[in-house]
Amino acid sequence: MTFNVHIRGTEVRFPCEADQNILDAALKAGIEMPYSCRKGVCGNCAGAVSSGEVRCPPAGEVTPAGKHLYCQCLPLGDLEIVPEAWHRVDPRARKTFTVKVFKNTQAAPDVNVLMLRLPAGQRAKFKAGQYLQVALADGSRRSYSMANPPHESDMLQLHIRHVPGGKFTQIVPHLKSGDTLQVELPFGSFELREEATAQMLCVVGGTGFAPVKSVLDDMAKKGIKRPVTLIWGGRDRNGLYLMSAVEKWKKSLPGFTFVSAIEDADDAAALGGFAGRVDEAVRATCASLAGHEVYCCGSPGMVAVVKKVCVQERGLDPHHFFSDVFVPGPAA
Structure with a gap:
């Protein structure tokens, strides 16, 4: 059965099957709303359902009061929704490529930097901060952010952390030049708001550095002049693998401005950085975040605690907190 979903206050309507979540239906129809993990973990896709009923899991910590996670909601009838934001995209803009491994570097004991080259004459169109999906032989997929800026469109750079027992991360160290992978892109709504002029705070943990690298490289290429503070955290100095x-x-x-946040006190002292977690570094570095924009990438727990510090303790407008949450395992 197919239901009708209407975005309140607009003429926009799109179909949604009874077994299809609202976010996937919107994306299929060329309507993009904020999202990241698509697994009900990050909370980025949260929005209101102003009319109609949905079936979804019980609300968790990442679900704001009175809202639902669109990536988890199935319609029980026609709906009217109120997303935080939306815009039209061309569903045909997402492309699948067979790419070749150009270079594979172990940047840290638990991180590989993988350089992939697209077929001759082909270019990948994406926005700085977006991610791709790697298709594995068993049909499952894994999601990784592009670390290169969009103007470097004949190459894709991925920063891949080794996950214990991870199916793809067990393969990555053995990939060699000339090996091929199947990738599809772009995905995600984590991107720079170029029209803004606010001061930026970027807070990243581990390979959460990858999408922010794409964003900052893109800013440098375009000559965007905005004050930027980057806080990059790791357990030890190896976590900061691309200084x-x-x-x-x-x-x-x-x-x-750069601030390293290293939990190992000796390594922090050696780098002349902050000794502690990234959320503690935010407290120590930023007296107020009113009027700022914050871009945060990392694990669900890390992103959640940084958001709490920024919004509840430092006065950030919650609508100006943009995040990309890294959730290991198969893509949704």
Whole structure:
């Protein structure tokens, strides 16, 4: 059975099957709303259902009061919804490529930087901060952010953390030049709001650095001049596996400030950074975040606690907290 979903206050309507979640139906119809994990973990797709009934799991900590996670909601009839934001996209813009491994570097004991080359004459269209999906032989998929900026469109750079027991991360260390992978892109709504002029705070943990690298490289290429503070955290100094990019931004981005947040006190002292977690570094670095934009990438727990500090303790407008939550395992 097919139901009708209407975005309140607009003429926009799209079909949604009884066994299809609202987010997937919207994306299929070319309507993009905020989302990241698509697994009910990050809370980015939360929005109101102003009319009609839905079936979805019980609300958790990431679900704001009076709202639902569109990636988990199935319609029980026609609906009227009130998303936080939406815009039209071309569903045909998402492409599948067979890419070749160009270079595979172990950047840290638990991180590989994988450089993939697209077929000759083909280009990947994406926005800085978006991600792709790698298709595995068993039909499952894994999601990884592009770390390269969009103008480097003949190449895809992925930062892949080794997950214990992870199906794809067991394969990655053995990939060699010339090996092929099947990828589809772009996905995700984590991207720079280029029209904004607010000061930016970027808070990342581990390979959450990848999408923010794409964003900052894109800003440098376009000559966007906004004050940016980057807080990059790890358990030890190996977690900050690509400091060469940070050194480049110090020269190419006016008003750029870098803060390392290392939980190992000796490594933190050696780097001259903050000793502790990224949320503690936010408290120590930022007296107020009123009027700022925050871009945060990392594990669900890390993103949740950083958001709490930014919004509840430092006065950030919650609508100006943008996140990409890294959830291991198969893509939704």
